[in-house]
Amino acid sequence: MREYYGCRTCKSADKQLEEYIRALPMETSHHRVDSQDTKCGFGLQGVCCRLCSNGPCRITPEAPKGICGADADTIVTRNFLRAVAAGSGCYIHVVENTAKNVRDIARSKGEIKGVDALNRLAEMLDITEEDMYLRAEKVAQAVLDDLHRPEYETMKLLRKMSYGPRYETWKRLGILPGGAKAEVFKGVVKTSTNLNSDPMDMLKDCLKLGISTGIYGLVLTNLLNDIVLGEPKLRVAPVGLRVIDPSYINIMITGHQHSMFTYLQKRLIEPDIVEKAKKAGAKGFKLVGCTCVGQDLQLRGAHYEEIFAGHAGNNYTSEAVLATGAIDAVISEFNCTLPGIEPICDKLQIKQICVDSVAKKANAELKEFDFENRERVTEEIIDSIVETYMKRRGGRLNLLMDHGNDDTLTGVSEGSLKEFLGGDWKALIRLIISGKIKGVAGIVGCSNLTAGGHDVLTVELTKELISRDILVLSAGCSSGGLENCGLMTKEAAKYAGPGLREVCEQLGIPPVLNFGPCLAIGRLELVAIELAEALGIDLPQLPLVLSAAQWLEEQAIADGCYGLALGLPLHLGLPPFVTGSPKAAKTLTQDMKHLTGGHVIINDDAKESAEILEKIIQEKRSGLQI
Amino acid sequence: MRRIIIDYKKCDGCINCTIACMQAHREDEGTIYDLDLTDPANESRNKSVRAEDGTYRPLFCRHCKEPECVMTCMSGALRKDAENGLVTYDETRCAACFMCVMHCPYGTIKPANSLQKIIKCDFCAADGYEPNCVKACPKKAIHVEEVEA
Numbered sequence: 001m002r003e004y005y006g007c008r009t010c011k012s013a014d015k016q017l018e019e020y021i022r023a024l025p026m027e028t029s030h031h032r033v034d035s036q037d038t039k040c041g042f043g044l045q046g047v048c049c050r051l052c053s054n055g056p057c058r059i060t061p062e063a064p065k066g067i068c069g070a071d072a073d074t075i076v077t078r079n080f081l082r083a084v085a086a087g088s089g090c091y092i093h094v095v096e097n098t099a100k101n102v103r104d105i106a107r108s109k110g111e112i113k114g115v116d117a118l119n120r121l122a123e124m125l126d127i128t129e130e131d132m133y134l135r136a137e138k139v140a141q142a143v144l145d146d147l148h149r150p151e152y153e154t155m156k157l158l159r160k161m162s163y164g165p166r167y168e169t170w171k172r173l174g175i176l177p178g179g180a181k182a183e184v185f186k187g188v189v190k191t192s193t194n195l196n197s198d199p200m201d202m203l204k205d206c207l208k209l210g211i212s213t214g215i216y217g218l219v220l221t222n223l224l225n226d227i228v229l230g231e232p233k234l235r236v237a238p239v240g241l242r243v244i245d246p247s248y249i250n251i252m253i254t255g256h257q258h259s260m261f262t263y264l265q266k267r268l269i270e271p272d273i274v275e276k277a278k279k280a281g282a283k284g285f286k287l288v289g290c291t292c293v294g295q296d297l298q299l300r301g302a303h304y305e306e307i308f309a310g311h312a313g314n315n316y317t318s319e320a321v322l323a324t325g326a327i328d329a330v331i332s333e334f335n336c337t338l339p340g341i342e343p344i345c346d347k348l349q350i351k352q353i354c355v356d357s358v359a360k361k362a363n364a365e366l367k368e369f370d371f372e373n374r375e376r377v378t379e380e381i382i383d384s385i386v387e388t389y390m391k392r393r394g395g396r397l398n399l400l401m402d403h404g405n406d407d408t409l410t411g412v413s414e415g416s417l418k419e420f421l422g423g424d425w426k427a428l429i430r431l432i433i434s435g436k437i438k439g440v441a442g443i444v445g446c447s448n449l450t451a452g453g454h455d456v457l458t459v460e461l462t463k464e465l466i467s468r469d470i471l472v473l474s475a476g477c478s479s480g481g482l483e484n485c486g487l488m489t490k491e492a493a494k495y496a497g498p499g500l501r502e503v504c505e506q507l508g509i510p511p512v513l514n515f516g517p518c519l520a521i522g523r524l525e526l527v528a529i530e531l532a533e534a535l536g537i538d539l540p541q542l543p544l545v546l547s548a549a550q551w552l553e554e555q556a557i558a559d560g561c562y563g564l565a566l567g568l569p570l571h572l573g574l575p576p577f578v579t580g581s582p583k584a585a586k587t588l589t590q591d592m593k594h595l596t597g598g599h600v601i602i603n604d605d606a607k608e609s610a611e612i613l614e615k616i617i618q619e620k621r622s623g624l625q626i
Numbered sequence: 627m628r629r630i631i632i633d634y635k636k637c638d639g640c641i642n643c644t645i646a647c648m649q650a651h652r653e654d655e656g657t658i659y660d661l662d663l664t665d666p667a668n669e670s671r672n673k674s675v676r677a678e679d680g681t682y683r684p685l686f687c688r689h690c691k692e693p694e695c696v697m698t699c700m701s702g703a704l705r706k707d708a709e710n711g712l713v714t715y716d717e718t719r720c721a722a723c724f725m726c727v728m729h730c731p732y733g734t735i736k737p738a739n740s741l742q743k744i745i746k747c748d749f750c751a752a753d754g755y756e757p758n759c760v761k762a763c764p765k766k767a768i769h770v771e772e773v774e775a
Contacts, residue, residue: 037761038642040640041649042663047663061739063649072664575659
C-alpha cells in the first residue's frame with residue numbers, strides 16, 4: 001500500500017508530475033498551496049508597512065495614511081523599491097562571484113573554454129591585451145571595478161554594453177546607474193523609515209536598478225560564464241525526471257552560479273574519482289540539473305556530455321527530483337533552493353552541501369567556495385557524498401522514467417541561433433516582415449504555484465501565442481516547465497499557427513526556443529538589440545513582447561524593471577504588490593510608455609493575455625509598416 | 627439557522643475579514659488587487675476591536691434571535707427572515723433614521739458614510755450565503771455553524 005501525504009496538491013501544467021507529486025509520501029510546496037490559500041488583502045495590494053514600531057500600518061478608507069503620514073503611494077513604492085533593490089542585489093552577487101571566478105581562473109592560467117567569447121567581450125569592452133589570460137583577467141576586473149564604483153559615478157562599461165538609442169533615453173531620463181552595488185545600497189537606504197516619500201523618485205530608482213541588474217547581472221554574467229564554461233551549442237537533449245539514472249551517484253545542483261562548479265565538474269569524471277564511485281558500487285557520478293544552474297549547464301551541455309545527466313526540472317520540480325530516491329546529494333550555491341527540500345533530504349538521508357553562505361540551508365554543511373582551496377574542498381565534498389551514497393542506497397526508489405522527453409532542443413543563444421540562421425538575422429527578419437512569424441515573445445522568469453498552478457499560465461499562454469504565429473523565446477524556470485511539457489521538441493510545431501508551423505517544420509525546430517536560465521534573459525536582450533540594429537530602429541519599435549507570466553521572486557521584479565527600461569511591453573500574471581497605489585499602478589501600466597516606451601500588462605488569463613500581446617505586436621508591425 | 631461563530635482567542639487582528647467584506651460588497655467589478663482602499667464608499671460590515679489586554683474582538687452581525695434592530699425599525703426595512711433566520715435589510719424602505727444603529731447591542735450596524743443608508747451584514751446572500759469574511763480568515767477564528775433559531 002502506498003502512503004500518501006495528502007491529495008490536495010495544486011495543479012501543474014505537467015500532468016504526469018502533478019500525479020507523481022500528489023502520490024508522494026512527503027509534504028511538498030505543491031501540498032502547501034492549499035493551506036496558504038488565504039492571502040492578506042493588504043499584502044496583495046502592497047499597502048502594509050512595517051518599517052517602524054508604530055506599525056504594521058495598513059491602508060483602509062477609515063485609515064488612508066499610516067501613523068507617520070505615509071499614504072498608499074508612498075508605502076507601495078517604498079515596498080516596491082525595496083524588493084527591486086533586493087532582487088538586484090541577488091543578481092549583482094552572482095555577477096560579482098562570476099567575474100571573480102573568471103579573474104581567478106585567468107590568473108591561475110586555468111581552462112578558458114570560450115576563447116571566441118573572450119575575444120568578443122574584450123572587443124566590446126575595448127580591452128586589448130596580447131596574452132589570453134591577461135585579457136580574461138582584465139575583462140573580469142573591468143566588470144568588478146564597475147560593480148564596486150560609488151553610486152555617484154556612472155559605471156564605465158554601461159555605454160559599451162548598451163544599445164545606443166537606449167543609452168541616450170536613459171541619459172535623458174537621468175537613470176544611468178552608478179556602481180551596481182552602491183545602487184542596491186541606496187535603494188535600501190532610500191526606503192528606510194521616514195526617508196524618501198516621493199513615489200516618482202523611487203520608481204526612477206527602480207529603473208536605474210533595472211538597468212544595472214540587466215546589463216551586469218544578466219548580460220555580463222552570461223558572457224563571463226561563456227569564457228570559462230564554453231559557449232552554448234545547439235543540440236537535442238533529454239529532460240525531465242527520466243534523466244536520473246540510479247546506477248550513478250547523483251548530485252542535484254541548484255542555484256545560479258555555475259562558474260563555482262567548474263573544478264568539481266572536471267574532477268568528477270577523472271579516473272581516480274570515478275574509481276571511488278565504482279568502489280562504492282556506482283558507475284560514476286552524474287550532475288542532475290535543477291533550477292537555473294541546471295538550465296545553464298544544459299545550455300552548455302555540449303561541453304559536459306559525460307558529467308551532466310540532463311535538466312530534470314524547474315524550482316518547483318526539485319522536491320520531486322529528490323523524492324525519486326536516486327539523488328544522493330544536493331549542492332546549492334544560490335536560489336531557488338527551497339527550504340522545503342530540507343525535511344525531504346532528512347527523510348531520504350540526502351546530503352546537503354552549500355558552497356555559498358547566501359544560500360545556506362539550515363541542515364546543510366557549509367563548504368564555502370574558495371578558489372585557493374578548491375582542490376582540497378572539492379575532495380572533501382566528493383568523499384562525503386560517496387560516504388552518503390553508501391549509507392543511504394538500497395531502499396525503495398520511486399523513479400518516473402517516462403517523464404519528460406528525449407528530444408528537447410537546447411543550447412539556444414544569441415550566438416548559436418544566429419549561426420543556425422546563416423550568420424545573420426536577415427532570415428528571421430524576412431519571416432517577420434512576411435508575417436509568417438508575426439512577432440516574438442520572450443516568455444521569461446520563474447515558475448510559481450499560484451497563477452493557475454505550477455507552470456499552468458506559462459504553458460497555456462505559450463500555446464496561445466504560438467497558435468497566433470508568435471515565436472516564443474524562453475529563459476528562466478519558465479523554460480523548465482515548457483521543456484518538460486514538450487513544447488521545445490520539433491513535434492510541438494503542431495501547436496503553432498500555420499505560418500510559424502511551416503517555418504518550424506522547414507527548419508526542423510520547435511516553436512519555443514530554449515535560451516536556458518533566467519540569466520539568459522540577457523541573451524534575449526542581445527537578440528533584440530541585434531534585430532533592432534539590423535532594422536535601424538529602437539527597441540520599443542520591435543514587434544517584441546515580454547511575459548514573466550509566473551514571476552516568483554524579487555529578482556524577477558528587478559528583471560522586469562530592466563524590461564521596462566528597455567522600453568518593452570511586459571506581461572505579468574500576478575501584480576507585483578503595487579495595485580494599492582494609484583500612482584504606481586498608473587505609472588507602470590500607462591505613463592511608462594511615454595518615458596521609456598515600456599509598460600506593464602497584468603492579466604492572469606492565458607487567452608486574454610495572448611490577445612493583448614498579439615494586439616501590441618500588430619500595433620508595432622503597423623508602426624513599422626509591415 | 628446559520629450563524630458566524632467567533633473564537634476571539636484565535637484572532638490576530640489582521641482584518642482580512644474586513645477587506646474581504648469590502649470586496650464582497652463593492653459596487654464596481656474587480657478583484658481584491660484593485661479594490662480602492664481609500665474610497666469611503668467601500669465599507670465593511672464587520673470590524674475588529676483591540677481589547678485592553680492586547681487581544682482582538684472581531685465583531686460580526688449576530689442575526690439575533692430577538693433582533694433589537696428589527697424591533698426599532700419603523701419603516702420595515704429590517705426584517706427577521708422566518709425561513710433562514712437572517713436579519714435582512716431592504717435599502718429601498720430605509721428612512722436612514724439610524725434607530726437600528728442606536729439599538730444594536732453589539733455595535734455591528736453603522737450608518738453608511740453617505741448617511742443615506744445603513745451598512746449591515748447580509749451573510750453574503752449574493753455568494754450563496756457563504757460569508758466571505760469566514761473564507762478570508764487565515765486563523766479560522768470565525769466559522770459558520772447551524773444554531774437553534
